[in-house]
Amino acid sequence: MITRRRVVAGSAGALLLAGVAGSRAFGADETIADQLLALPGKRPLIKRSFRPPNFETPLADLRQQFTANDAFFVRYHLASIPEVDARTWRLRVAGASVQRPLELSLDELKRSFEHVKLAAVNQCSGNRRGLFTPRAGGVQWTYGAMGNAMWGGVRLRDVLNRAGVSKDALEVVLDGADQQVLPATPDFVKSVPVDRALDEHTLIAFEMNGRPLPHWNGAPARLVVPGWTATYWVKHLTSIRVEPKAFDGFWMKSAYRIPTARFAGARFASQENAETTPITEIMINSLVTSHTDGQRLDRGRPAELAGWAWDGGSGISTVETSLDEGRSWRPATLGEAPSAYSWHGFRVPLDTSKPGPQRISVRATGRNGARQPEQLTPNPAGYHHNIIQTLTLEVA
Amino acid sequence: MNAPLRCLAVLCSMLTASLALGASEDTIELHDAPDRDLVAARCSICHSVDYVPMNAPVFDRAGWQKSVRKMIDAFGAPISEDDAKRIVEYLGNNY
Numbered sequence: 326m327i328t329r330r331r332v333v334a335g336s337a338g339a340l341l342l343a344g345v346a347g348s349r350a351f352g353a354d355e356t357i358a359d360q361l362l363a364l365p366g367k368r369p370l371i372k373r374s375f376r377p378p379n380f381e382t383p384l385a386d387l388r389q390q391f392t393a394n395d396a397f398f399v400r401y402h403l404a405s406i407p408e409v410d411a412r413t414w415r416l417r418v419a420g421a422s423v424q425r426p427l428e429l430s431l432d433e434l435k436r437s438f439e440h441v442k443l444a445a446v447n448q449c450s451g452n453r454r455g456l457f458t459p460r461a462g463g464v465q466w467t468y469g470a471m472g473n474a475m476w477g478g479v480r481l482r483d484v485l486n487r488a489g490v491s492k493d494a495l496e497v498v499l500d501g502a503d504q505q506v507l508p509a510t511p512d513f514v515k516s517v518p519v520d521r522a523l524d525e526h527t528l529i530a531f532e533m534n535g536r537p538l539p540h541w542n543g544a545p546a547r548l549v550v551p552g553w554t555a556t557y558w559v560k561h562l563t564s565i566r567v568e569p570k571a572f573d574g575f576w577m578k579s580a581y582r583i584p585t586a587r588f589a590g591a592r593f594a595s596q597e598n599a600e601t602t603p604i605t606e607i608m609i610n611s612l613v614t615s616h617t618d619g620q621r622l623d624r625g626r627p628a629e630l631a632g633w634a635w636d637g638g639s640g641i642s643t644v645e646t647s648l649d650e651g652r653s654w655r656p657a658t659l660g661e662a663p664s665a666y667s668w669h670g671f672r673v674p675l676d677t678s679k680p681g682p683q684r685i686s687v688r689a690t691g692r693n694g695a696r697q698p699e700q701l702t703p704n705p706a707g708y709h710h711n712i713i714q715t716l717t718l719e720v721a
Numbered sequence: 722m723n724a725p726l727r728c729l730a731v732l733c734s735m736l737t738a739s740l741a742l743g744a745s746e747d748t749i750e751l752h753d754a755p756d757r758d759l760v761a762a763r764c765s766i767c768h769s770v771d772y773v774p775m776n777a778p779v780f781d782r783a784g785w786q787k788s789v790r791k792m793i794d795a796f797g798a799p800i801s802e803d804d805a806k807r808i809v810e811y812l813g814n815n816y
Contacts, residue, residue, distance in 0.1 A: 374769055463776075
């Protein structure tokens with residue numbers, strides 16, 4: 326058990342680099358400025374909470390095809406977070422539906438299985454919760470509880486096949502080294518359907534953008550479930566269990582659930598009930614990174630609106646912009662993406678010839694036909710915020 | 722790195738150092754009102770109390786009540802019924 330003291334020491338080391346990163350409404354009569362703070366090994370990020378550490382990537386750090394490791398968002402549920410020693414770390418593969426339980430060191434994991442790389446968006450289920458109407462309780466993220474990275478590791482499938490998966494396997498249960506402070510608090514343990522675990526794109530990653538995983542992003546190895554929200558991408562992975570029955574832990578049965586049959590996306594049948602079902606795939610979405618709402622443009626100076634579009638892995642078919650509140654749409658230029666699970670760049674020239682305000686909306690459509698909606702689908706936890714973004718730009 | 726850039730880097734690191742004071746959870750100040758210390762002591766067993774101002778725009782008294790119940794019932798927070806009432810009272814009145 327790791328003591329709280331150690332974690333507190335980690336957060337006390339955060340550096341305050343700038344007082345104001347923008348401000349948000351805070352209650353009826355006060356505003357609180359976002360704080361930009363640097364965790365050890367990270368550049369300054371928007372601090373949402375110190376302990377457990379929840380730090381959001383500022384928009385300015387989301388402009389690259391791959392989000393820098395030291396700018397990548399940090400999200401924990403529980404505050405006992407060990408600095409895992411890669412030399413003594415072991416990954417255990419076991420469970421009632423495993424034929425030959427395994428225990429692997431990091432070297433063995435790297436040596437024994439084929440190495441693969443995959444570009445994929447890692448997005449928190451609650452990304453943009455702070456923009457939800459009606460408001461939803463929890464970490465009040467805006468746009469930056471997400472990033473895109475080139476993940477390097479081995480296929481979970483290859484590891485599971487080495488251990489031997491029985492025919493009765495239903496779910497694969499994943500646990501990491503981070504723990505609860507109080508024994509009575511449920512440990513953060515997740516499960517995925519066995520077919521998703523055996524998908525060729527589900528990885529045990531030990532690299533991010535060609536470098537070892539940063540501590541705050543799950544060193545020495547984490548799960549990568551491309552196309553699914555980050556709740557399944559268990560960090561500091563230590564235990565993989567294959568089980569013939571549905572896992573009944575708090576983080577599956579009570580948390581990370583959405584109303585049943587209200588959202589598109591993969592079903593998680595063994596965890597579903599009449600009212601709620603686990604969140605699964607990332608919804609079609611886009612983000613303008615070149616400009617922010619209210620920004621001024623110089624009259625007559627060429628300007629371009631740019632950003633990213635992504636979904637749960639079908640890939641992006643079109644990104645369109647509208648200058649008339651969505652009555653008519655024109656296609657933006659879509660860039661090449663390194664994979665269907667990566668975000669895809671888009672750009673469109675802005676008209677700066679006439680002075681005055683202009684409203685510009687952006688919507689993405691996936692290759693599966695799903696399109697960003699105008700309205701949020703209400704859900705108590707504030708998940709799946711993916712509505713069309715509209716910015717007002719002022720030419721002067 | 723050329724000389725002007727190096728100079729800039731040194732200046733930046735000095736600025737960083739001068740601003741580095743007070744960037745820990747110990748600097749979070751909850752509104753001064755009865756039972757503030759109780760709230761700080763109980764909530765901070767498991768998490769920093771910046772969760773309180775962060776959720777101030779979201780929760781009314783009923784929302785805080787639900788949140789405190791969740792901490793006790795789902796997360797096993799060691800909070801007596803009497804303390805739970807006082808914590809909800811403080812949060813409802815001040816956030």
